[in-house]
Amino acid sequence: MIQQLKDRISDIQTVGSIELQIEANGNIVGHWIILSKKKQLLEIEKSGVIHGDLSLLPTLIPTTIPLVLSVSGKGILHKKVQQQGDNKEKLFDYVFPNARISEYVVQYSACADNSFYVSVVRKDLAERMLKELADLKYDVLSMSLGAFAVGPLFKAIQFRNGQLNAGKHQLQIDQSVILDYVYAPDEKVSMLSIAGQQISSEVLVAYSMAFQSLVHGIEKTEAVFDLFHQLQANYKEKKIFKVLSVGGLVFFFGLLVINTIAYSLLAEKNNRLSADYGSVQHLTVSNKKGAEEFNRKESFLSEAGWLNAAAISYYSDRIASSLPEEIQLVSLSVYPFNEQASRKDKKEVFEPNMILVKGISKRPTDINRLVKELNNYSWVKEIKVQDYTFDHKTGTGNFSLHIHISGELE
DSSP states (O other): OHHHHHHHHHOOSEEEEEEEEEOTTSOEEEEEEEEEEETTEEEEEEEEEEESOGGGGGGTSOTTSOEEEEEEETTEEEEEEEOOSSOGGGHHHHHSTTSOGGGEEEEEEEETTTEEEEEEEEHHHHHHHHHHHHHTTOOEEEEEETTGGGGGGGGGBOOSTTEEEEEEEEEEEETTEEEEEEEEEEEEOOEEEETTEEEEGGGHHHHHHHHHHHSSSSOOOOOBOTHHHHHHHHHHHHHHHHHHHHHHHHOHHHHHHHHHHHHHHHHHHHHHHHHHHHHHHHHHHHHHHHHHHHHHHHHHHHHHTTTOHHHHHHHHHHHHHTOOTTEEEEEEEESOBOHHHHHHHTSOOBOTTEEEEEEEESOHHHHHHHHHHHTTSTTEEEEEEEEEEEETTTTEEEEEEEEEEOGGGO
């Protein structure tokens, strides 16, 4: 019951929306709109454009209504990436392989062929814009990057040849799915018909953000930013407080209602924290068991000698660095497969503590020089020239060396 009351009080009926376009010179152009929900219809109250100074925005959009934001232009990167697996966060690595995702605000927008458009903006840039709007006393509830918030409206918009122009945004669409997206410096302005309403293509992105804030049950395209969870919660609590405060001023009984609701909210939060505490305890026990299991497996792998890959890599690197310039390395095999023994025992047999080197040399003396060089290493037990064949056509000899490693790898 309390949750239903919270949802009813905080249900948005009117929302302001603005798309901030950051131009190449750093100037900001904002296309804004105020959209209201009246019964089952959405009505545009006002719309327009603001250049540069956002301090004038409160004269256009009242600060008493919530604001949703879209950002485009300089500083925002969009890249189409094929999804690999179920974890969408890994798609960020294909955009910035060596960057930390914690330093960026990221948005994932589904498109055709099981791929996503990954949109990113530096977190400090997003925080500066949000702070500027917060200083103007706006409650910013969500943010979208680019024009991907238009997705839920594709079926309601009339456009031709699968090409939708939304101001500086150009989208190629097939069966309500995005095929390609381009943000162009040249703006293409036209009038669009959406469910019987005529709007300018310049404010389509702002309209789409407002639309997805007022209409329930649609998949929203928003940037992933933890700050918005707190902002949305603060907005709901602020609106609840205003409504309950007015009721308390009207009559004394309202005070009792406020106290009851406050107690219920605190009890609900306490129950939630208690549940979280129980979950943390469960995770602690699970982590302890997992650590014990990890230690057992690490001990087993160590005793089995499977953790010697660093030593093997070192020996392989030393062998490769000892090759004279006149010798061409063909292959280097650690613990090589013994075909003759495997055929005899009818199972796979590998030669332990052995490194097999195959190469090409024009002169046998180069091979002797390599053998002499390798014998200087303390970990080399014995070297055998297993095979040497001379190719008269190429004037080179193919050879293979069996290098026996001392007991350090066993």
